[in-house]
Amino acid sequence: MREPGLPLFQPGVERHWVCGAGAVILHLFRCDRVSVTDREGRQACEIAVFTPDGQEDLAALGLDPARESAGINRLLSGADRESRAIAAELRRRNLPARVGRAGLLFAKESAPGETVELVVARECIAIFHAAGGPMAVDAQDAPTDLSVVVHRATATPLIEPPLPEPLADFRHELRVAKCTAQAYEVKAGEYIQVIDVAGRQCSDFVCVDARLLEKGVERGFDMTATRTMTGLLYPGPGLYSKFFSTDLQPLVEVVQDTVGRHDSFGLACTARFYEDQGYPGHPSCSENFNGTLKPYGIQPKRGWPCINFFYNTGLSSQNAIFLEDPWSRPGDYVLLRAMTDLICASSACPDDIDATNAWNPTDIHVRIYPATSDFQRAIAFRMSADSEPRLTRETAFHPRTSALTRNFAEYRGFWLPTRYNNHGAVDEYWAAREAAIVLDLSALRKFEVLGPEAETLLQLACTRNVKRLADLQCVYTALCYETGGMLDDAIVFRLGGDKFRLVCGDEYTGQWLREQAAKRGLRAWVKSSTDQLHNLSVQGPKSRDILKEIVWTAPANPKLEEIGWFHFTIGRIGGYDGAPVIASRTGYTGELGYELFCHPKDALKVWDAVWEAGQPHGLKPLGLEALDMLRIEAGLVFGGYEFNDQVDPFEAGIGFTVAVKGNEAFIGRDAVLRRKEHPQRLLVGLELEGNETAAHGNCVHVGRAQVGVVTSGCRSPILKKNIALCRMDVAYAAIGTEVEVGKLDGQQKRIPATVVRFPFYDPEKIRPRS
Template sequence: MGIIQQFERPMVRGGVLIPGLPVLPPGVERHPVPGGGSRAVAIEAGDVITVVDRAGLQLCELVFFDPEGRSDPARLGAGSSDEPTGTRNILGSDEVSARRVRNALEKAGFDLAAARCIRLFGEGSPAGNSISFTAEGPGLLIVAAPGEAMAVDRQNAPTELVLYVRRARPAIGKERRPPPDPLADPLIDKNILPGQAFVYEVKKGQYIQVLDVQGRECSDFQALDMRAVEQGRIAAIDPTTTRSLSGELYPKPGMFARYYSVDMQPLVELVQDTCGRHDTFGLACTARYYEDLGYPGHVNCTDNINRELSHYGLPTQGGWPAINFFFNTMLDDANAINMDDPWSRPGDYVLMRALTDVLCVSTACPCDIDPANGWDPTDIQVRVYDHHEEFPRSIGFRMTVDADLQPTKKTAFHECFAQHTRDFVEYNGYWLPNKFTAHGTIAEYWACREKAVIMDLSPLRKYEITGPDAEALMQLSVTRNMKKLSVGQVVYTAMCYEHGGMVDDGTVFRLDQNNFRWVGGCGTSGLWLREQAEKHGMNAWIRPSTDQLHNVAVQGPRSRDILREIIWTRPERPTVDELGVFRFTIGRIGDFHGPAVIVSRTGYTGELGYEVFCHPKDAKAVFEAIWEAGQPYGLTPFGLAALDMVRIEAGLVFAGYEFTDQTNPFEAGIGFTVPLKSKEDDFIGRTVLQERNAHPTRKLVGLDLVGNEVPSKGDCVRIGRAQVGQITSAVRSPILGKVIALCRMDAAHAEEGTQVEVGQLDGFQKRIPAVVVRSPHFDPTKERVKGNYA
């Protein structure tokens, strides 16, 4: 069992696993340390400190100050010490965690210039390696994960460390977690116990944070227009008005995530949300609800709200409409509301901004007779922050269900694209442009087909695979034959589970004999690779490098003309003109002194195109060089909306649409990535895929539809009364002048020319005639990708 599994185990309640609530042993704390970052933790005598190198090869520096400010590694039982050069470099930077550690040092009055450190791990350290120390006395521990900016052709990305502290004297009688630290200095900081409500006034521009302290707890929220309150009337958030104006069933951050009164006055807007799952705007719990279930007199949120608002002379309500934060309700096929345990974890919160002066009320729901609060009502924390604070818009992102929360990030190219649009959407934990103000989706589409476009693809997940067994690991884990992949070559491949379902699709770059780079859409693909290396005892490291490699795609007929003007390569490297399909080169922008880049002849548009990878610190210079060189060729910024159009035309698959973990590569339309005959070595899923290939049940096909209505993902495809397929993606194609779709079809009806109907409404009342056609619809011979067109 790995060291992390020894500390962290999922909660088990009545034999049911609840991975969202990891349980640490009593008295154990967990502190993640980001790669290239640091962490400061107060330590007491006898505390056991364990540091884990999650991905391997990551240097660690431990600095320990006693209460008098002396830095002595011997207080941790270490016999040798070094200069903490890596720690000093981190604390001298603008890295987010560095600011917190600097504040801790300044508050304690400790001087890092006179400090000494213990160095751990580094070269040869295996993934999951751990070392433990016992503190001889109290003090302040600083843990740093040093690392330099990774060059595009290097694979030394700094990675995460995890610090565990087993307290010698754990707090007694504190079964409940304390609230996490505030986001800033709060104007109001109130803990609401279950079965209570709290009323508070918030001025225009101030921020409201509603925080689920223990996890799995519902909190009803209302905001009333203060001007109406002063007049003795109620003008509160109205669910019908809000749903109608926002077009959203569930609240989420974004430019239009606002909450309105019945007179359409915006009252508050959501800024941050770490949970992502809230109520459909039902009522706060009422006395009638409990009476109907046989619990008359049960304390309820509506009565609590009425009691608190009575101080303002407002009339009572039999049932208060509310935003029911963290309340997990859903609509079933019959449009009936059901509920289950909340999705919220300890410390999850929503952050709102008041758009006018409002009177707010928040509750900690007392319901203990259904799953609304996970059967265990707990406390809610409410905080109000001043208007001068700055909080970026963010949706909480977790790569896996038990991963640490990450706020939505801006890519290194964000500000460059933000000069052309305000329309950003969340994708894979990052903000990406959806469409551009001065162009629009159709104009962007035609620019890609006729000229050239540039788009941000930085959220693609990158992993560095190195070590003596790197090739063997990749040969086992992906469907393509890695033994035939040359240095400087890229290959598109699938990655499958044992049952043949897909983990992800992506590209593999071969940088050297034992050096590979995986670029995929899903972060769990890297975790899967690490699991296989551990399971099969392979001497290979898999380290995430997404934060060290951001990339833009330059796509379209004039993309080569643009890049040949600005990409300099050494004599032994291919130039842009010499770069073949699925090949890459290492170069610089402008000349030998310019920023380093990797340019690959890859893309996701069905056009001649390239991807340009660089370190985030060079992103602005890279973008500006491409933009300037591209203006004579009509280079246009390109958003996700237009990308979806061109990739459907080109028959390119997308996770969650054309494939899932229940779809094998043949069913996803990428059977060409599974060379069952030419790849003799075994790989994960091979036996099942051989059977699926010999006896297919489903196949991805193209459809041409009659009329101009575009079907939605999931719409049924029928022959008569029988469903024989399902739409995965569809678009009205500008260049083809018709509606087209990708469809997962029963193999018995997948032949070209088969007449089918796309069912809408209930699948029977509305039918769109369609015919099975060759896929991809556009440029099926890939002549445009090869650049063989005028």
């Protein structure tokens, strides 16, 4: 059985993750063994070592003082959150704030997964740093992750995993022992962190408005009110993730969540629940709450309305509630902010008769932080089930976009604007069609693919003929599994002979590429560079006029106005000494457009230059809602909608990306061609009658039989029609075929629709080619 969410905490074994350009500080003892692994390859590890009293001691790890510690010192002098945290940790340990000499692991061409083992000669404190500075836009030396595994010489049996480090200085903390509950008071604006200590342990949370309670009025959570106000079944962080009372007043809001799966369907477990299961006298969360809240004069309840943190409930196809093992892992937490003064209580659920707590109740830990704390809204993003979590981060353009809107959505680990104040989706849409827009697409994943066999790797991975790519040219491609189903779509840039950059949607694509290279023994490296390259999309008929004013290129490189469709140039903003950028003639709107890639440190300079140059041309910002209308009209596909691992490129409507004769080696080729010869479904366009839009997942029928499913739909402002993309049975894919889009249960309500040519807008792609 594979349960990646619960790593084995073997006595004396610790695993630490060092993010690219980040560091970790470890206290080591004599005869400990340390394994350092270069996860992606070509990543130097800089190590500084101190005695407990602060003297440098590289010999304790058998390291030579190979170089001055430029990387660690650059990290310590930074102003970002990571730098401040490392500097604070050094101060806490009374260690110097600057390092003299450092040891260095891994050669310039270290292989992905290469490991170096060190033996500790004496007690010391070591800093492990994934060294690397800001990456130039045309370079490929992005700092990437390391992992450090410590095997302790003296293994102390772990009764439970260690708690995560505090998020800040906390005011108070308490431990809720398994099968119990504890009450506590919180003032308005303070933060409550509920931590699942050992993983897979449900914790019910209740609170009562303390100010109203003083007046004799008891107001706690009302989940019907909460779901009505938020329009969501499951809680999640964001601007609207609040929990309300029956008075429709918010009591708490979610600020951070590392799990993403909780419940507010039902009550805290009750004595009646256990009695009906044959366990009279079994402790329950509701009874525990009654006991711990009694001193506050709060009336007892047979069943407490609550937030069931870390509780995994779902709805079956028959609308029945069911439960499974929780998703939470050791150290996972939810961070709340009190919207008013509260009397709170947290439980460590006593349920040991089913999978609620994985059959084994454990402890819950609570920390309370002062209202002056500064916490960013975030949820945890994981590339795969067993990957390290990363909290949602802001793009480098966030200081500018957040000044124009508070409407953001989480997208693959980043906050991106959905719409802008004083504009809205339709206004932003028309700006893209008639003038120009600027769009933050920094959440796209970027990977540097380099090495003598980089071209061979991409020829295997991509359905296009990558060998035909010239320098400063890029191409849109699909990537497939052996089954023919799509892993991702991407644009491949050729920076030079053996130097490529792949821009795609899914972070797992980089891991998959490394796996393919390792399986075939290819000398190719795939290095993650998303954090080193953020990008703006400037789209619309006036985009060229705007950018040619501000993008300077060296004489050897094409000018911006000279680059053709799916080509790019390397330049700078404003002039010879401006911020470096790569400008590509690519986009996701169906209009003439460009994308500007820059390092995050230069992002605001790039935004400001584009914004200023664009104002005379009617430039406006554009969010994800308007982008969806634009790309549907243009017939541009989106992962998880038009394609997934069950859908091949021809079914996804991008069969043109398959080089049938030019690439005889791509992964999944035989399956893709077999499916092409015997198609079952095709992507088609639909025009719907009336004013009701089709939505992703709506069934499509001829008579009673379902013949297709809507993948995306919208109201087209320029066509003044409701349109949709649909994966249709080939028997009904001909233009002019009449079908019906099902609503409700698919039978009671039908919207007549007709199969039409797509792309709906500019089907010959004249505008982006212009």
